[in-house]
Amino acid sequence: xxxxxxxxxxxKEYKVSLIxxxxxxxxxxxxxxxxxxxxxxxxxxxxxxxxxxxxxxxEVSKGLISYLGNVNTILExxxxxxxxxxxxxxxxxxxxxxIPEGFGAAFLEGKTSNLKVESTKNAGARMGxxxxxxMESYFRxxxxxxxxxxxxxxxxxxxRESLANTDDVQIVAENKVADEKVFVVFQYLPYGILTLLLSxxxxxxxxxxxxxxxxxxxxxxxxxxxxQTMLTLASATTTGIFTVFLIIIASxxxxxxxxxxxxxxxxDVLVLAVTVAMTIVALSNFRIKPEAAxxxxxxxxxxxxxxxxxxxxxxxxxxxxxxxxxxxxxYWYSEAMQRIKNGSGFGDIVNCLLxxxxxxxxxxxxxxxxxxxxxxxxx
Amino acid sequence: xxxxxxxxxxxVKRYKELIALDNFNMEIEKGEVFGLLGPNGSGxxxxxxxxxSLLNYNNGEIKVFGEKMKNDRYDIKKKIGIVMxxxxxxxxxxxxxxxxYFCGLYIQxxxxxxxxxxxxxxxxxxxxxxxxxxxxxxxxxLRRLNIACGIAHKPELIIMDEPTVAVDPQSRNKILxxxxxxxxxxxxxxxxxxxMEEVEQICTHILIMDKGKNVAEGTSxxxxxxxxxxxxxxxxxxxxxxxxxxxxxxxxxxYDVKYxxxxxxxxxxxxxxxxxxxxxxFAQNSIDYDRIYSELPTLNDVFxxxxxxxxxxQEA
Ligand SMILES: Nc1ncnc2c1ncn2[C@@H]1O[C@H](COP(=O)(O)OP(=O)(O)OP(=O)(O)O)[C@@H](O)[C@H]1O
Ligand SMILES: [Mg+2]
Numbered sequence: 001x002x003x004x005x006x007x008x009x010x011x012k013e014y015k016v017s018l019i020x021x022x023x024x025x026x027x028x029x030x031x032x033x034x035x036x037x038x039x040x041x042x043x044x045x046x047x048x049x050x051x052x053x054x055x056x057x058x059e060v061s062k063g064l065i066s067y068l069g070n071v072n073t074i075l076e077x078x079x080x081x082x083x084x085x086x087x088x089x090x091x092x093x094x095x096x097x098x099i100p101e102g103f104g105a106a107f108l109e110g111k112t113s114n115l116k117v118e119s120t121k122n123a124g125a126r127m128g129x130x131x132x133x134x135m136e137s138y139f140r141x142x143x144x145x146x147x148x149x150x151x152x153x154x155x156x157x158x159x160r161e162s163l164a165n166t167d168d169v170q171i172v173a174e175n176k177v178a179d180e181k182v183f184v185v186f187q188y189l190p191y192g193i194l195t196l197l198l199s200x201x202x203x204x205x206x207x208x209x210x211x212x213x214x215x216x217x218x219x220x221x222x223x224x225x226x227x228q229t230m231l232t233l234a235s236a237t238t239t240g241i242f243t244v245f246l247i248i249i250a251s252x253x254x255x256x257x258x259x260x261x262x263x264x265x266x267x268d269v270l271v272l273a274v275t276v277a278m279t280i281v282a283l284s285n286f287r288i289k290p291e292a293a294x295x296x297x298x299x300x301x302x303x304x305x306x307x308x309x310x311x312x313x314x315x316x317x318x319x320x321x322x323x324x325x326x327x328x329x330x331y332w333y334s335e336a337m338q339r340i341k342n343g344s345g346f347g348d349i350v351n352c353l354l355x356x357x358x359x360x361x362x363x364x365x366x367x368x369x370x371x372x373x374x375x376x377x378x379x
Numbered sequence: 380x381x382x383x384x385x386x387x388x389x390x391v392k393r394y395k396e397l398i399a400l401d402n403f404n405m406e407i408e409k410g411e412v413f414g415l416l417g418p419n420g421s422g423x424x425x426x427x428x429x430x431x432s433l434l435n436y437n438n439g440e441i442k443v444f445g446e447k448m449k450n451d452r453y454d455i456k457k458k459i460g461i462v463m464x465x466x467x468x469x470x471x472x473x474x475x476x477x478x479x480y481f482c483g484l485y486i487q488x489x490x491x492x493x494x495x496x497x498x499x500x501x502x503x504x505x506x507x508x509x510x511x512x513x514x515x516x517x518x519x520x521l522r523r524l525n526i527a528c529g530i531a532h533k534p535e536l537i538i539m540d541e542p543t544v545a546v547d548p549q550s551r552n553k554i555l556x557x558x559x560x561x562x563x564x565x566x567x568x569x570x571x572x573x574x575m576e577e578v579e580q581i582c583t584h585i586l587i588m589d590k591g592k593n594v595a596e597g598t599s600x601x602x603x604x605x606x607x608x609x610x611x612x613x614x615x616x617x618x619x620x621x622x623x624x625x626x627x628x629x630x631x632x633x634y635d636v637k638y639x640x641x642x643x644x645x646x647x648x649x650x651x652x653x654x655x656x657x658x659x660x661f662a663q664n665s666i667d668y669d670r671i672y673s674e675l676p677t678l679n680d681v682f683x684x685x686x687x688x689x690x691x692x693q694e695a
Contacts, residue, residue: 002483006472013471207469216467219431220484221457290470 003208003217003227007234010204017199017294025192026249032184033253048072048131049093051079058104060142063156064117065099067138070160072131088120095131096120108152110143137163181254183341186265189250190272190310190330194301196242197276201235203293205284209371235277243273261340264349268336271353275329278360282367287374309334329356381408383445384536384567385430390439392425392591399425400436401591407569407584412562414582415571416678418688422591423571424464427540431461443536457485460534460566464541466525468513475500475509478527485532499531502557519550526554530561537561538569543577555581575678585678589686599678606684607634607648608676612657614643616668623664630656651675 050072054061065074075093087093098118119132138159145155208214208231217227247269251257279300288296305311307321308330317325325331336352385407392400399422407413415423428434430441432450441448443455468477478496486492500506503523513521526542539558543551559581562568572578578585579599586596595602619638628636632649647653654673661668683689 001487002480006469006476006480006483009476010469010471207471212463212465212467213469215433216461216463216481217484219433219456219459219461220481221453222484223451223453 003222003230004234007204007231010207011200011238014199014203018196021195021199025195025246028188029185029250029253032188033181035184050074050095050097050131051084051087051093052097052099054099055101056099056103059152060104060107061099063152064135064138067160068131068134071134094121107143108146110147182256182262182265183337185250185254186269187334187337188310189246189269190308190333191301191305192246193243193273193276194304195297197239198280198297198301199294200238200242201277201280202284202297203290205231205235205281206288206290206293209284210290235281239273239277243270264340264346265337268333268349268353271356272329272333275356275360278364282363285367285371304328304330307331314338329359332356381410383407384409384443385569386442387426387430388440390429390436390441392429392434392436399591400429403591404593405586407567409567411584412558412568412570412582414578414585415569415588416573416575416578416585417588418573421588423588424540427538427571458535460530460532460537462526462529462539462542466521468524468528470513473510473512474505474524477513477524478531481528482531495531495533499527503527504553519546522546523550523554534566536567540571543572543574579678587682587685594685595681602678602681603676606676606681608646608680608684609649610647610651610653611674611676611680612645612647612654613672613674614657614668615641615670616643617641619643623666627657627660630660
């Protein structure tokens with residue numbers, strides 16, 4: 001019991017950095033949850049305004065307009081160029097499209113190379129881009145079916161059907177949805193877990209493991225296995241308390257709890273916390289001075305977060321970083337998060353969870369071997 | 380025969396090529412203050428670490444309280460208190476919490492422990508510093524904390540590895556008095572040091588070790604009697620011809636003489652009254668000197684005669 005109790009007495013001495021990291025985490029979560037959009041309103045932004053001038057009036061141009069109209073809102077009426085400019089500027093519409101005369105005829109003849117729908121985008125280029133992507137996909141598919149000998153009406157309906165199922169459209173649709181609060185907040189949570197657990201557990205374990213003190217404890221009648229058990233128990237308790245605390249804060253600020261996907265997210269968080277705890281225990285076996293703990297806390301938490309897609313979404317980090325990131329548990333935390341966001345169930349994220357745990361177990365084994373080696377070397 | 384608390388037989392410990400302990404033998408009886416005296420690197424700490432099963436040794440046998448000592452003999456360890464050569468305390472804990480932790484490794488009962496911790500604090504005189512962190516303590520006070528952590532659980536055998544290194548004379552005397560008191564209260568004590576004065580002052584039995592070997596042992600008097608050196612005559616003198624040095628060396632009972640930095644050191648073997656012969660010689664040859672005095676041999680002389688090197692020389 002004395003080791004367990006002393007663990008927390010020593011931990012108390014590191015409260016300054018703990019409070020600092022806790023404040024940072026809570027502050028960032030607060031900011032993120034006010035930026036991220038709320039649950040249901042998110043989908044209303046899928047639909048974008050379009051103004052389409054159809055100078056062609058062919059089967060093809062009508063097909064395109066009706067397809068785009070499924071996903072977007074087409075504003076009817078004649079507008080002056082000043083009005084269009086204003087509408088683009090105030091983002092009431094994302095694109096102003098002009099379908100040239102003869103477009104449909106040329107398209108049916110297969111002369112697609114020089115064919116172009118004139119598109120003027122608004123300043124928020126990402127949205128305009130997605131309409132162009134939609135058009136491209138539509139033309140690519142319909143021209144494919146035309147070449148296969150289908151009529152345009154058939155090609156049009158096949159294209160719509162497959163576009164409704166393909167990833168193309170899904171990606172386009174996702175880009176349009178601002179991430180929901182719960183994902184924004186929990187995506188950031190690993191930074192809190194890493195910094196809090198590292199700044200709490202790491203220096204204490206290093207202190208207990210410092211060669212003089214561990215020798216001194218080893219001489220006493222306190223069994224070595226009991227000391228190890230108590231330290232593990234105390235580390236686990238600390239991990240549990242901080243993780244639950246962070247989950248409560250994140251859930252209440254994001255306004256979501258106990259939904260099916262929330263439980264999946266929590267499982268992901270818990271697995272990461274366990275992995276981080278194992279990593280810390282492993283690191284404490286290296287001969288490091290407790291004074292160096294704060295530097296290492298920063299190094300580990302920042303690199304894990306940047307390379308693991310915690311600060312920057314995985315899709316935006318470079319390939320090299322991604323390649324390294326794949327060896328970190330945070331990468332697989334983000335990956336699992338992404339899958340949950342896309343509506344995956346437990347079966348789809350279970351390998352992400354296992355990879356995290358594997359990382360923890362592997363580094364733990366390495367750490368324990370290093371610790372054993374250090375003890376041997378001292379003799 | 381008194382009960383044997385520690386028995387070390389033919390202990391051999393190698394660090395790679397270096398032989399730190401070379402067939403080392405030692406027996407410690409109940410109630411002794413056993414002094415382990417040797418220069419730096421002679422193997423004192425290694426011996427202690429082997430006794431405590433902190434180190435694996437290559438050969439030999441160690442019994443503590445009559446039983447073979449092993450790393451997992453927690454029942455034996457419970458009866459041992461240790462004051463390590465290097466201060467081992469938690470920087471994050473204050474004086475009271477540190478002593479409480481180390482005492483708590485042995486004593487589970489809270490009430491008893493509280494009493495023991497307070498006793499230990501009183502014993503080393505740290506009453507006014509209980510809330511201090513180790514970093515805020517002076518070197519001497521830190522040593523005292525180290526001692527308190529080692530003895531708080533009231534062990535039967537106390538092992539102290541150079542507890543007075545880097546402690547000012549006043550604190551040192553307090554520590555030495557404390558050790559004598561612990562011994563009076565029934566504890567057997569192993570005390571290692573390379574300060575022969577300390578060992579002479581408190582130890583009832585002294586073992587001199589050098590290069591991992593037991594070179595001599597006995598009480599302080601026994602050790603001194605065992606050597607041929609019986610008296611050292613010292614003369615402070617500014618100038619002295621070599622021929623006089625040579626002549627003094629030939630005086631009766633004188634077996635060694637050195638003249639260095641204005642000081643003449645004369646080692647004599649027969650009895651304790653050789654100083655008069657030296658005074659006579661200076662009078663006959665009309666030689667002036669500043670001061671002349673006689674000293675009985677010290678443990679350093681014992682060490683010097685047995686090993687051919689001085690304990691003192693290696694201290695620096
Ligand atoms: N871990 C080690 N690895 C290699 N050699 C060691 C180790 N520990 C001690 N030694 C060597 O073993 C010899 C005995 O060392 P030990 O520490 O037992 O001496 P000591 O009598 O306690 O000296 P001191 O008075 O300086 O404390 C020394 O030569 C030392 O250099
Ligand atoms: Mg030593």
